[in-house]
Amino acid sequence: MQKSVLLAGVAAIGMMAASLSAQANDELVQMQQNKSDWVMPLGNYSSTRYSELDQINKDNVKDLRVAWTFSTGVLRGHEGGPLVIGDTMYVHTPFPNIVYALDLNDNGRIIWKYEPKQDPDTIPVMCCDTVNRGVAYGNGMIFLHQADTTLVALDAKTGEVKWTAVNGDPKKGETGTSAPMVIKDKVLIGISGGEFGVQGHLSAYNISDGKLAWRGYSTGPDDQTLMDPEKTTHLGQPVGKDSGTATWEGDQWKIGGGTTWGWMSYDPELNLVYYGTGNPSTWNPVQRPGDNRWSMTIFARDADTGMAKWVYQMTPHDEWDFDGVNEMILADKEIGGQQRKVLVHFDRNGFGYTLDRVTGELLVAEKFDPAVNWATEVDKTTGRPKVVDQFSTHHQGEDVNTTGICPAALGTKDQQPAAYSPKSGLFYVPTNHVCMDYEPFAVSYTAGQPYVGATLSMYPAPGGDHLGNFIAWDAAEGKIVWSNPEPFSVWSGALATAGDVVFYGTLEGYLKAVDAADGKELYSFKTPSGIIGNVNTYEHGGKQYVAVLSGVGGWAGIGLAAGLTEDTAGLGAVGAYKALSSYTNLGGQLTVFTLP
Amino acid sequence: MLKDLRQRWAVLGVAAMTLVALASAHGQDQKDGQAAPEAAEKPYLIKDGKVDFGTYNGYRRYEAYCLRCHGPDGAGSSYAPALVESLKRLDHEQFTDVVVNGRKNVSTSQQSVMPAFGYAEDVMLNLEDIYAYLKARSDGEVGRGRPARLPKEQDPVYKERQES
Numbered sequence: 001m002q003k004s005v006l007l008a009g010v011a012a013i014g015m016m017a018a019s020l021s022a023q024a025n026d027e028l029v030q031m032q033q034n035k036s037d038w039v040m041p042l043g044n045y046s047s048t049r050y051s052e053l054d055q056i057n058k059d060n061v062k063d064l065r066v067a068w069t070f071s072t073g074v075l076r077g078h079e080g081g082p083l084v085i086g087d088t089m090y091v092h093t094p095f096p097n098i099v100y101a102l103d104l105n106d107n108g109r110i111i112w113k114y115e116p117k118q119d120p121d122t123i124p125v126m127c128c129d130t131v132n133r134g135v136a137y138g139n140g141m142i143f144l145h146q147a148d149t150t151l152v153a154l155d156a157k158t159g160e161v162k163w164t165a166v167n168g169d170p171k172k173g174e175t176g177t178s179a180p181m182v183i184k185d186k187v188l189i190g191i192s193g194g195e196f197g198v199q200g201h202l203s204a205y206n207i208s209d210g211k212l213a214w215r216g217y218s219t220g221p222d223d224q225t226l227m228d229p230e231k232t233t234h235l236g237q238p239v240g241k242d243s244g245t246a247t248w249e250g251d252q253w254k255i256g257g258g259t260t261w262g263w264m265s266y267d268p269e270l271n272l273v274y275y276g277t278g279n280p281s282t283w284n285p286v287q288r289p290g291d292n293r294w295s296m297t298i299f300a301r302d303a304d305t306g307m308a309k310w311v312y313q314m315t316p317h318d319e320w321d322f323d324g325v326n327e328m329i330l331a332d333k334e335i336g337g338q339q340r341k342v343l344v345h346f347d348r349n350g351f352g353y354t355l356d357r358v359t360g361e362l363l364v365a366e367k368f369d370p371a372v373n374w375a376t377e378v379d380k381t382t383g384r385p386k387v388v389d390q391f392s393t394h395h396q397g398e399d400v401n402t403t404g405i406c407p408a409a410l411g412t413k414d415q416q417p418a419a420y421s422p423k424s425g426l427f428y429v430p431t432n433h434v435c436m437d438y439e440p441f442a443v444s445y446t447a448g449q450p451y452v453g454a455t456l457s458m459y460p461a462p463g464g465d466h467l468g469n470f471i472a473w474d475a476a477e478g479k480i481v482w483s484n485p486e487p488f489s490v491w492s493g494a495l496a497t498a499g500d501v502v503f504y505g506t507l508e509g510y511l512k513a514v515d516a517a518d519g520k521e522l523y524s525f526k527t528p529s530g531i532i533g534n535v536n537t538y539e540h541g542g543k544q545y546v547a548v549l550s551g552v553g554g555w556a557g558i559g560l561a562a563g564l565t566e567d568t569a570g571l572g573a574v575g576a577y578k579a580l581s582s583y584t585n586l587g588g589q590l591t592v593f594t595l596p
Numbered sequence: 597m598l599k600d601l602r603q604r605w606a607v608l609g610v611a612a613m614t615l616v617a618l619a620s621a622h623g624q625d626q627k628d629g630q631a632a633p634e635a636a637e638k639p640y641l642i643k644d645g646k647v648d649f650g651t652y653n654g655y656r657r658y659e660a661y662c663l664r665c666h667g668p669d670g671a672g673s674s675y676a677p678a679l680v681e682s683l684k685r686l687d688h689e690q691f692t693d694v695v696v697n698g699r700k701n702v703s704t705s706q707q708s709v710m711p712a713f714g715y716a717e718d719v720m721l722n723l724e725d726i727y728a729y730l731k732a733r734s735d736g737e738v739g740r741g742r743p744a745r746l747p748k749e750q751d752p753v754y755k756e757r758q759e760s
Contacts (some may be wrong), residue, residue: 076707077674094705120702124711128664129675321602330758399741437655437742449716455659457741557674562667565740586674 007331014035023340028138028182031085036539038084041134041179042417042493043536045266046330049419051537055544056595057499061513061523064593067545068086070108072588074098077532077553079415080134080179081493082590083142084538084547085156087304090142091590094553095123096147101159104540108592112159118148122170126446127195128555131177131416131532134265138206145176145189151205153187165209167203171448174198181264183273183303186213190194190260190275194323197255197281197451200300202264204306213358215307218258218277218294219244225294225308226301232308233360235383239311247291247316250450255445256288257281258295260321262325267341270358272300272309273332274343280300283438284453285394291316292577296324297344298353302362312383315349319393320374321409321454322349328357329427335363335476344475346418346429348411349385351378354475366478368413368471369431371406371461393438393454401439401455405441408436408458410555414491421496426481426518428502429472430490433461434564442544459564467560470494470504470512472519480521488580491556492548493534505531505548507556508583511591527591530584532556543594550578551588639688639728641753642737646746647729649754654729655743657722661713669740670733676710683734692725697721 020403032044035052043049053249067520073079076094082092088111089102096118101111119162123130126147136143136550141162142154149168154159167189168174172418173196180189186204194200200218205211218225225244240246245253258277265274276298280292294317301308329344335354350372354364366376374392377387389395398400410432418429436458445454460467468486492505500516507530513523530552537546551560563579641728643646647655658670665676674677683691698712713719719726748754 056619073705074707075705120700120707120709123702123709124665124698130707168625441656441660443718449718450661451662452660455656457659459741507731553674558667559673560673561673562669562678564668575752581672581674 021183034122035266037086038341038536038538039081039137039499040083040181041080041136042263042265042327042536045268046178046264047263047530048331048422048496049327049417049494049534050421053539053544054498055536055539056497056501056546058501058515058593059297061499063595064513064523064525064546065596066525067592067594068107070102070590071590072098072100072549072551072590074551074588075586076551076586076588077131077557078549078551078588080096080534080553081241081454081534081536081549082547083135083137084536085137087540088156089547090137091549092135092144094132094551094556094590095126095147097132097144099142099144099154099159101137101156103463114144114154114159116146116150116152118146119170122148122175125170125173125193125196126175126177126556127192129553131554134175134179136180136182136187143180143182143187145178145180147175149174149175149176149191151180151187151189151210153210157273165205165210165212167191168198171395172196172198173448178261179263181265181266181273182207186271186303188264188273189211189217190262191257192261194257194259194261194278194281195450195452196448197257197445198259199254200257200259200277202260202275202301202306216299216301216306216308217244218260218297219248219253220254221245223418226306227308229426233310235312235360235362243293247293249289251496252288255281255451256292256295258297260325262323262452263327263417265330265343266303266327267330268355271303273303274298274300274328274356276324276326276328276345278325279318279321282320282443282451282453283397284443285319286398286440287442292318296322298324298328300357310359312355312362314347314351314353316384317394319347320405324345324348325334326413326415329420330357331422331475333476342475344420346413346473348407348414349374350412351385352473354473354480364475364478366408368429368480369407369433369469371407371433371435373404388577390544393440395583398440398442401437403437404435406415406435406461407432408434409438409456410434410489410559414555416491416532417493419494419502421502421516423498423500426516427475428494428496428516429471429473429505430494430504431469431471431490432467432489433460433464433469434467434489435460458559467564470514470519481491484514484519487578488560489556491532491554495535495537497537502547503535505533505535505550507531507552507560507580509550509552510594511535511548525593528589529587530557530580545591546593549588552584552586638731638735639724640732640737642732643746643750645744647732647738647743648746648751649737649757650725651728651732652743652745653722654725654727658726658729661719662726670730671740676708678716679730680733685731688727692723695723
């Protein structure tokens with residue numbers, strides 16, 4: 001064991017030297033093969049959040065114990081998770097967006113700390129808490145997208161700033177919350193601010209000097225969306241000229257949202273980067289007639305040029321705030337007797353999609369929570385959901401309260417990433433089980449002011465006393481294999497391992513390990529604060545570790561802290577009627593687990 | 597500019613207050629035959645558990661502009677204080693002052709920022725209603741969730757606004 005780690009180390013050093021001339025892409029493709037490390041937020045370019053490590057397995061995971069802990073010194077909601085590269089762990093925080101490099105050879109001693117000075121006026125234009133979903137590594141640098149949209153390149157060894165680039169303007173409501181991704185010689189980053197009427201985009205900066213290489217907007221004319229009217233396709237059909245303005249009234253696309261605050265994936269063979277776009281602005285659908293392309297869309301773009309190869313709009317003319325930004329998991333699967341390169345995506349709208357990632361063909365679209373009711377099904381040819389009038393907030397109209405819509409605006413699943421185990425063939429998905437009433441009303445746009453236009457109230461899905469489920473999903477069949485109810489929404493990214501164990505965190509603060517085959521709980525430990533971070537694993541000195549950030553907050557902390565309904569605790573109600581604040585409190589902390 | 601705005605809103609506020617105070621006193625009369633002494637301080641009107649249009653609109657506006665930080669129904673969140681509790685302490689003027697001008701509480705251990713809504717027209721135009729709703733919640737007169745509305749013909753606030 002020691003020997004192989006040593007060898008890996010030597011190989012890594014050799015590779016680092018080579019990468020000075022070679023492209024960062026090769027470096028990362030190599031590095032993600034090394035199971036000891038955790039080199040990008042979702043584990044690898046395919047975003048599987050799967051590790052080959054198997055020292056911790058379903059038989060011994062019950063013996064797990066805390067190895068060491070680290071306080072981040074920040075109280076706000078901690079999304080994302082640390083990276084591990086060789087002997088160093090990189091931990092980030094919500095605003096003020098501190099990055100720590102911790103020495104794994106010395107119980108997490110701080111090697112360096114980077115803390116930017118940012119205008120506190122950025123804080124209130126962040127949607128829901130001041131979260132940040134993590135940093136990226138590439139070419140000896142750590143990349144951070146700060147709340148104020150500064151993209152900064154830090155020397156991974158010293159924390160020294162190599163360059164900075166400005167990706168947006170917080171005065172217009174543009175902020176940074178998502179994690180960058182390094183592809184070849186570029187670092188790619190999205191933008192947040194869907195509730196402020198910004199025009200969303202994905203931008204690529206040169207890793208060498210921080211200059212903008214390309215920017216593809218979600219809405220706008222072809223030269224802004226980087227689309228070819230003939231070659232870019234939607235479900236096999238050419239999108240046509242200026243498809244990013246054609247389904248908007250007048251200039252509305254300019255403040256049309258379609259922000260890109262979720263995750264990216266990359267297929268090195270196809271050289272395509274995949275990501276999703278968020279809600280169209282405003283939340284009042286009556287005010288923006290049309291399909292509102294390309295909000296709520298899965299994009300496949302050429303990583304070098306940004307040109308869109310194919311797109312698929314999941315929720316045309318959104319009426320519920322079902323952002324399409326959740327992670328795109330790349331896998332190879334047999335579907336209907338045919339081997340396919342697929343993309344699997346669990347959308348806020350409650351449908352689990354399986355697409356051919358080469359062509360963008362829609363293969364499977366099924367509900368991953370039976371409570372989902374706003375649409376009956378998705379038409380495989382047109383790709384359109386069959387919307388139920390009763391739950392259509394546009395059909396019901398402005399100033400009408402449409403009731404009983406499932407899921408709620410936070411989606412059957414939000415950004416918390418799922419995991420895929422090639423060993424079990426299953427996807428492990430953290431989900432919400434919450435419904436809502438939604439009343440749209442007219443709003444006017446002012447730059448830098450919220451552009452929302454709907455009132456909503458949320459409550460537990462009918463018949464249940466729980467707000468979340470942790471499920472296993474068969475993406476070829478579009479079926480739930482098993483489902484574990486959780487008292488609160490599961491807002492933590494899952495981890496699957498070759499030890500046949502799946503890990504996730506809960507809002508009360510438990511780190512849980514379950515059997516990959518049947519979901520049986522094998523271990524649980526209550527960390528100091530609610531978990532909205534993603535679980536990681538790595539190996540150091542011949543031992544496997546599992547790491548997770550605690551720190552309740554984010555949309556989950558805002559929505560659930562006080563519970564969703566009248567406090568009926570006195571009447572003996574349980575589950576959904578309880579306030580999250582009676583279980584946990586604020587506080588950013590990293591907890592690292594291992595076997596004795 | 598900000599001063600101008602504040603004055604304008606203050607005037608609006610006084611007008612609205614008088615309006616609802618009247619309405620409120622009227623409501624009390626209906627209910628138990630005599631005006632309660634504190635009736636004039638209640639910016640809301642409630643009959644049989646049903647609220648006037650202003651309070652109802654305040655709920656809608658609160659959920660649209662304030663929920664994303666203060667949590668559903670003014671009940672507080674992991675991010676910002678429970679306004680249901682705050683209004684037991686803050687008077688109308690203090691409330692308006694914080695919303696118009698914002699408040700920052702930023703230190704090494706805290707990053708707490710209440711935005712200034714002085715320039716946010718949609719918020720300012722509805723601030724008295726938001727106050728009325730939160731006050732009703734704070735006084736324990738309105739529960740969690742969407743409050744039931746008085747029928748139009750029984751709602752003096754609604755009638756008043758239709759006319760103006």
